[in-house]
Amino acid sequence: MTGPRVVLVGPMGAGKTTVAGLLGDAWGLPVRDTDADIEARTGRSVSDIFVEDGEDHFRALEREAVAEALATHPGVLALGGGAVLAEETRARLAGHEVVFLRVGLTDAVKRVGLGVGRPLLLGNVRSRVKVLLDERTPVYESVATLVVDTDGRSPDEVAAEILEALA
Numbered sequence: 001m002t003g004p005r006v007v008l009v010g011p012m013g014a015g016k017t018t019v020a021g022l023l024g025d026a027w028g029l030p031v032r033d034t035d036a037d038i039e040a041r042t043g044r045s046v047s048d049i050f051v052e053d054g055e056d057h058f059r060a061l062e063r064e065a066v067a068e069a070l071a072t073h074p075g076v077l078a079l080g081g082g083a084v085l086a087e088e089t090r091a092r093l094a095g096h097e098v099v100f101l102r103v104g105l106t107d108a109v110k111r112v113g114l115g116v117g118r119p120l121l122l123g124n125v126r127s128r129v130k131v132l133l134d135e136r137t138p139v140y141e142s143v144a145t146l147v148v149d150t151d152g153r154s155p156d157e158v159a160a161e162i163l164e165a166l167a
């Protein structure tokens with residue numbers, strides 16, 4: 001199948017955006033991130049889209065951005081953490097190499113800090129992250145062709161495991 005060499009999925013704070021950059025550097029491949037694509041296309045931040053137009057509108061933009069990137073992007077693709085909630089997107093992921101970057105509550109909370117720029121974490125970050133991890137973990141597992149643990153590991157260590165597994 002043409003399209004990305006690998007697609008990274010997982011919760012906020014799993015390191016999808018960071019590790020995508022490292023994999024792109026290692027392979028000499030271009031890197032895309034659907035959040036950045038949406039921001040470039042709309043000229044607005046993810047937070048502004050959530051606040052001004054609501055999550056449903058963001059999800060519609062996200063479904064389009066993912067479909068376009070899966071069809072055309074030949075490099076490394078990082079999805080936003082909620083992209084896999086769309087059935088349409090899960091169906092499109094079939095046949096692609098999909099890596100689920102797993103992260104536990106403690107490390108995810110450390111990494112997202114106050115949740116600035118991540119509108120779904122407004123309020124109590126720890127309890128929001130917990131709810132999202134509980135709800136979404138089975139969904140990430142269902143689309144993954146490889147699962148990589150990230151707790152207590154640096155982005156370089158995570159990227160190295162992926163490079164070895166997909167060599």
Ligand SMILES: Nc1ncnc2c1ncn2[C@@H]1O[C@H](COP(=O)(O)OP(=O)(O)O)[C@@H](O)[C@H]1O
Pocket residue numbers: 010011012013014015016017018019078081111112150153154155158
């Ligand atoms: N394995 C890791 N260990 C420690 N910090 C990490 C790790 N991966 C990412 N980070 C940091 O966590 C934050 C969130 O990473 P990011 O790549 O934006 O995650 P995601 O795109 O999955 O939400 C960033 O500040 C990043 O530097």
Ligand SMILES: O=C(O)C1=C[C@@H](OP(=O)(O)O)[C@@H](O)[C@H](O)C1
Pocket residue numbers: 010011012013016017035046079080081082083117118119120
């Ligand atoms: O999990 C989610 O629903 C979201 C994750 C974010 O991306 P990251 O997973 O890259 O932080 C971003 O798409 C938006 O804030 C919603």
Ligand SMILES: [Mg+2]
Pocket residue numbers: 016017018033035078079080
């Ligand atoms: Mg990201």
